[in-house]
Structure formats: C-alpha cells, structure tokens
Amino acid sequence: MRGKYGTTRSGRPIDYALLDKLVEEAEKGYDVDEILERGKDCGAGGSGPASVVPAQLDPELRDALTERAERDHEPASAVIRQALRSYLAAD
Numbered sequence: 141m142r143g144k145y146g147t148t149r150s151g152r153p154i155d156y157a158l159l160d161k162l163v164e165e166a167e168k169g170y171d172v173d174e175i176l177e178r179g180k181d182c183g184a185g186g187s188g189p190a191s192v193v194p195a196q197l198d199p200e201l202r203d204a205l206t207e208r209a210e211r212d213h214e215p216a217s218a219v220i221r222q223a224l225r226s227y228l229a230a231d
Contacts, residue, residue, distance in 0.1 A: 195220075 145154045152158065197205065209216045 147153055148158075205216050205219060209219045212219065
C-alpha cells in the first residue's frame with residue numbers, strides 16, 4: 141500500500157509521489173558549488189560558526205515574524221538575527 145508518511149516543514153504530504161520525485165532529482169546529481177553557496181549565509185554576519193538558540197514564540201509573534209520574513213524575502217532566522225542586533229545595539 142502506498143500511503144502517506146508525515147509532512148514536510150511546509151505541510152506537504154510525504155508520499156511515494158514526492159519520494160519518487162526526490163529520488164529522480166538525486167539520481168541526476170546536485171551542483172555542490174550551488175549548495176555550498178546557498179549555505180554561506182547561515183549565521184551571516186558573525187565572527188564564527190552559528191549556534192542554535194531555542195526560543196518560544198507566542199502565535200502572534202510567530203505570525204508577525206512569518207509575515208516580515210515573507211515581505212523581506214528572507215528566512216525567519218535572518219529576520220531574528222537582524223532584530224536582535226538592532227535591539228542589542230540600542231542599549
């Protein structure tokens with residue numbers, strides 16, 4: 141039986157159709173230079189490797205973060221870093 145196996149972070153069902161597509165893409169190969177280039181902005185602006193700091197956000201704050209990230213065409217983590225830098229510099 142070909143069923144559903146959870147969802148992606150965006151909520152898309154993980155099923156055999158998606159798995160088949162991903163396998164086909166992987167078999168064609170990936171451009172490693174492109175992948176490395178995309179990963180360069182992880183922790184952008186710091187003096188060393190980034191670390192993950194968990195934070196709990198209420199639904200309204202999470203919605204505001206998502207809206208701002210979409211408006212700025214940035215990942216949520218970039219918006220959070222920018223907000224923290226601005227907040228900490230204001231002291």
